[in-house]
Amino acid sequence: MTASAPAVARPRARAPRVALVGNPNVGKSLLFNRLSGRNARVGNYPGVTVERRQAPARLQGARGGRSIELIDVPGAYSLSARSAEEQVAIRSLLGWGEDPPDLAIVVVDASQLLRNLYLLLQVRELGTPCIVALNMVDEVDGPAPDTDALQRIFGVRCVAVSARTRAGLGDLQRAADSALSAAPPAAQRVTYPAPVEAAVAELLPLVSALWQVSGPRARALTLWSLTSIDDDDELADIPPELRDAVSAALAPAGAAAGVDLDEAIIAARYAFLDQQATRLSGRRQHRPWTARLDRALLHPVWGFAVFLLLMTTVFQALFSGADPLIGVIEGAADALAGLARDLLGQGLGADLVVEGLVGGVGNVVVFLPQIMLLFLFIGVLEDSGYMARAAYLMDRVMRSLGLHGRAFVPMLSGYACAVPAILATRTMERQRDRLLTMLVVPLMSCSARLPVYTLIIAALFPPDRLLGVVPTQGLLMVGMYLFSTLVALTAAGVLSRTVLKGPRVPLILELPPLRAPAVGSVLRLMWSRSRVFLTDAGTVILVCTVALWALLKFPALPPPEPTPPAIELSEAQQVAWQAAALEHSAAGRMGKALEPAIRPLGFDWKIGVGLIGAFAAREVFVSTMGLVYGVGDDVDEESLSLRDELRQERRADGEPVYTPLVGLSLMVFIALAAQCMSTLAAVKRETGGYRWPVFLFVYMTGLAWVASLLVYQCGRLLGFS
8 A cells, every 4th residue: 555645537438447357366367368368367366466457448338438547457356455456456446556446347156146245345445436246257156146125235237148158248348338427326324333433423524535545535545544554564655643542442441342343344244244144145156075075175185185195197198199289399409509500500600509509408498398288287177166175175284384275376386487486475474475475486397397307217217117007107297296395395484484484374265166168268267378388488598598508608719720631520520629619618618617516416517407406597507508418519319318418428437417316316406406597586575675576585495406316316325436
């Protein structure tokens, strides 16, 4: 919140602003997609929309419709702004720092009506022009809630819709168009106990003066202050005099007869809604088969078994389902590199194109099929409603480690990417919970680590089956994801008891109904996330790859003169010169300088070069290793793939450089090290300083080094090579 007054005047030329407001999980983002044609992400747990989305849209109307600016406000259960989402919601409705909306469309779940009407009542008390979208009417068994009764109670138009089937969308657009032309209805008035009214009367002049508001809006803001401002809130820019006045009003001496004003306000609102309950029927659709499924999915033993089975299936499918497409992309990249070499010949420019551009980016793009499959599975789990059940299941574990149960949502999102997962921590009320989650989310194995895992597992671990049944490669992939999850939970337990001590807060989470995923929504999610991956490959990864290519090329080592001059260098001499040129380069010198620190982990200086590149983005490790093992080689249809190069790399004594033990040590390091500048930048933005990003980098990198050391040295003690 800011202390500045809400803006009330707006330029006549701009399109009307229409805000979609509602509780989490009421289908608001899907309705936003339907009305605007945009592809906002749709999910089945709170916190999907952590930032406001805007898009132009056009309403149907009596005069042919009008253009509007549609705003998807983050889901909030109330306007008592304790969480970041609720703060964004109250800012959007009041117009702090911008124009207020000309109309609010309050989206409510027809099958959970009374719970949703608390937010609607608050919006009506503010006097904000609004209409009601009674969504999910197709999921109500028996008669749907009475829209006419809703309209009589709240004094605003109510339209029954189904965003999923598009039913009623035309009526909703016409109602919105009509509401934009009509005079706003009078604000809703709720009768509060005498102590509340006395506190409101005392604070009202101060609120009116500070925020330059009057009438019902000033009264509603005074009630908001009494329910939102306290000693533990994290609201920004609240005037000190208002804080003092609210603190005095909430103190035992300030509330007559010791009445808890916050509880009295909430109780009065629910009493008003309870009086209308008999007029607002509408029962949740009865689905006995989902109840039976939930008994298994939420069981403390069988629920975890189902979770592990699903994860094993998903990650094994990443190998078996994507491998044919990976082979096609590898072949296409080799063919393109060969064509470029034929057209450009030899020379520095040709090396840049073949080794830096085609080879570097191609070594990362080859994993696009697996990335797309991963996002496809995540989308199915989200849209089906299973993700919320997994959050409920994991809450028991997370509570014991000091994490809030809602942290499971950003932590699970961290499997895709840590940056949006860090943004999703805004759904938590307390800064301590948000910060703790931010510090452990980067430990989750994100999609950027997937290419590295895939390269190492495919190159160093044969496609055998454990006990003749379980595929070893898929099991290793699941093991890496489980390993990162266990480390993240352990780190949370340690940090919550040392650096970030604090009381535990219970999880309140609504379980959405199990339903068939919306194919279009899942495919849009898969493509949008995959497109981000491709964009990274075309920008960050490309820039890093070219920079690393230059570091691997310069300073150049002159080729040796053959003896006698008329005889060409032998193949052995060429290989020896290429190895010497690599060591002589800037990247080689950096790797050599790093080698003493990473040699106890089983790594040589070439792996060190790859790790240096990976600190820009983890995916760059693969393209860097491609450059390291491709320098000086002509790429043609007979050239070895990077996996083959790693298998055949030998030390001076003939021993292989890359063994399964080295591969496991390397995967552990990649899993735990803070090798993502974007993640550190996101933490810096969310915390407002460099203290926590620096702490995150130091503790994760130190943890990675120690864990990798233990894996490699203990493996050697046990007789593994």
